[in-house]
Amino acid sequence: MRSAIFVEPGKPLAIEDxxxxxxxxxxxxxxxxxxxICASDLSMTSGSPFDMPCGTAPGHEYAGEVVETxxxxxxxxxxxxxxxxxxxxxxxxxxxxxxxxxCQTFRSMxxxxxxxxxxxxxxxxxxxxxxxxxxxALVEPLASSHRGVAKLDLGPESxxxxxxxxxxxxxxxxxxxxxxxxxxxxxxxxRRGAGLVDTMGADALLTTGEDLAGEIAEALGGAPDIxxxxxxxxxxxxxxxxxxxWNGTILSxxxxxxxxxxxxxxxxxxxxxxxxxxxxxxxxFRTTLDTLDAGHLEPRAMVGDTIGLAELPxxxxxxxxxxxxxxxxxxxxxx
Ligand SMILES: [Zn+2]
Ligand SMILES: [Zn+2]
Numbered sequence: 001m002r003s004a005i006f007v008e009p010g011k012p013l014a015i016e017d018x019x020x021x022x023x024x025x026x027x028x029x030x031x032x033x034x035x036x037i038c039a040s041d042l043s044m045t046s047g048s049p050f051d052m053p054c055g056t057a058p059g060h061e062y063a064g065e066v067v068e069t070x071x072x073x074x075x076x077x078x079x080x081x082x083x084x085x086x087x088x089x090x091x092x093x094x095x096x097x098x099x100x101x102x103c104q105t106f107r108s109m110x111x112x113x114x115x116x117x118x119x120x121x122x123x124x125x126x127x128x129x130x131x132x133x134x135x136x137a138l139v140e141p142l143a144s145s146h147r148g149v150a151k152l153d154l155g156p157e158s159x160x161x162x163x164x165x166x167x168x169x170x171x172x173x174x175x176x177x178x179x180x181x182x183x184x185x186x187x188x189x190x191r192r193g194a195g196l197v198d199t200m201g202a203d204a205l206l207t208t209g210e211d212l213a214g215e216i217a218e219a220l221g222g223a224p225d226i227x228x229x230x231x232x233x234x235x236x237x238x239x240x241x242x243x244x245x246w247n248g249t250i251l252s253x254x255x256x257x258x259x260x261x262x263x264x265x266x267x268x269x270x271x272x273x274x275x276x277x278x279x280x281x282x283x284x285f286r287t288t289l290d291t292l293d294a295g296h297l298e299p300r301a302m303v304g305d306t307i308g309l310a311e312l313p314x315x316x317x318x319x320x321x322x323x324x325x326x327x328x329x330x331x332x333x334x335x
Pocket of ligand 2: 088089090091092093094095103104105
């Protein structure tokens with residue numbers, strides 16, 4: 001089968017002919033029908049300490065059709081599924097707390113940039129009839145924003161500022177509105193994501209300017225009590241502290257991979273809280289699927305181009321430098 005392999009930092013992905021995966025007990029093989037490209041795929045193949053192993057295929061936002069099952073698996077050949085791309089034991093305290101990323105036996109189940117990949121059957125979810133494989137590939141990024149937003153106290157009085165109009169920011173806005181946040185403004189470097197954040201329910205998109213804190217407060221009718229970092233660029237946490245109101249909560253979802261100085265005194269004066277959130281558990285996948293299945297299909301607006309494996313290496317490298325507001329989908333079955 002064909003697979004896009006991370007060779008080493010600084011080299012483009014290589015399309016290689018590799019062995020078909022074989023399912024161990026508790027696993028299944030899926031034919032990958034869609035796999036979203038995630039900013040973390042770029043950062044985890046960039047020569048950072050968080051790189052994935054060389055010689056493996058990235059891709060963790062996938063959906064597909066079961067083609068083979070191992071022992072002790074209730075999935076059937078032909079089932080349409082998406083899956084949490086994390087292998088875990090299922091029984092330790094972290095797993096019981098629905099935090100599989102914290103499991104002692106955590107292993108990545110990336111590999112979606114391939115015609116076929118392995119999933120942990122316990123971490124797989126059937127796609128409802130009304131949902132496409134493309135919807136299925138959106139579940140992972142949406143589940144990730146869901147987990148973060150679910151940590152917030154929200155109500156009709158909430159004033160929320162979201163930095164970033166890409167997949168994480170847009171996903172956060174979707175969940176903030178689903179969960180009843182009153183007013184939400186998005187902040188981005190350009191107006192390109194304006195249509196997307198509008199579809200997701202944002203009240204306005206502001207571009208970063210001179211008096212950002214003032215503009216945010218004006219748009220929200222007061223300083224925000226919640227600020228979400230959905231961009232992960234250096235400087236945003238400090239901007240969040242500058243614009244947030246007294247006793248506010250900053251939710252960090254962006255995963256900035258560089259040191260990012262803040263002025264703690266300003267956060268102290270505002271008695272602000274900074275919360276971090278990572279990944280997802282089964283409850284986040286389940287809620288995301290149920291929400292999409294109930295007809296809340298706004299996240300479809302996140303999808304941009306769909307490309308085959310042949311196009312992927314060049315596109316992947318271009319995304320390292322260019323900006324990429326929309327989510328690019330890989331269809332490994334394209335010729
Ligand atoms: Zn991702
Ligand atoms: Zn565990």
